[in-house]
Amino acid sequence: MRRAKTTAAKTAIPKSRRRRAPVAVPKPYHHGDLRRVLIDAALQLVGESGPDAVSVREAARRAGVSPGAPFRHFASRDALMQAVAEEAQRRFRAEIDAALSEAPAGDPLARFRALGMAYLRWAMRNPTHFEIISSRRFFDHDNAEGLSADNAELIELTGRTLAEAFALGQLRAVDLKAVQIAGRALVYGFARMNIDGHFPRWGVDGTEAERTAAAIIDLFIEGIAKQG
Secondary structure (H helix, E strand, O other), X not given: OHHHHHHHHHHOOOHHHOOOOOOOOOOOOOOOOHHHHHHHHHHHHHHHHOHHHOOHHHHHHHHOOOOOHHHHOOOOHHHHXXXXXXXXXXXXXXXXXXXXXXXXXXXXXXXXXXXXXXXXXXXXXXXXXXXXXXXXXXXXXXXXXXXXXXXXXXXXXHHHHHHHHHHOOOEOOOOHHHHHHHHHHHHHHHHHHHHOOOHHHHOOXXXXXXXXXXXXXXXXXXXXXXXX
């Protein structure tokens, strides 16, 4: 009996040597690219409720992070909105590039039409995103270098396309800058009419908007094209 007690005492583990429960290691942020996720969350907010609904706090909530986490990437709402605008502009440019890739390379007037249709198609399908990149009330456009550079490229592309059309004898107008501004005013104004809800009073419903857009662009091109 005494020997059994001695053996048990020898095999007992001292308290100081007992195994402790492992310390939990904090899990890394599961999204990986927080900046990307915040921009996507803000874009979703824009699409659902308009640009005014965007806040850094709400974007953080949707991303599943603490309210302070986004400020490592965006110091303010303006900074987040600028990033949203740059992403919207990237998608807008992709629409234009895709349309131009399908237009006849040797027909600049057809390319001009394709550019205008891509502009209106994207603006009508993404009205809130178009409003962000076209309006100056959501962030500081003057300091958005990427956005400004891309806009300048599109303006230069349009001007070059019209110059090529004129050189090939496709245009009757000589003042190409006036033609370019008039074309921009046409598509921008049509896009704004859609955003501001003017179409119903003109008897144009949602199913007819793109067909109406094509008709006004063709009417414009007919006015600037050299006839037979």
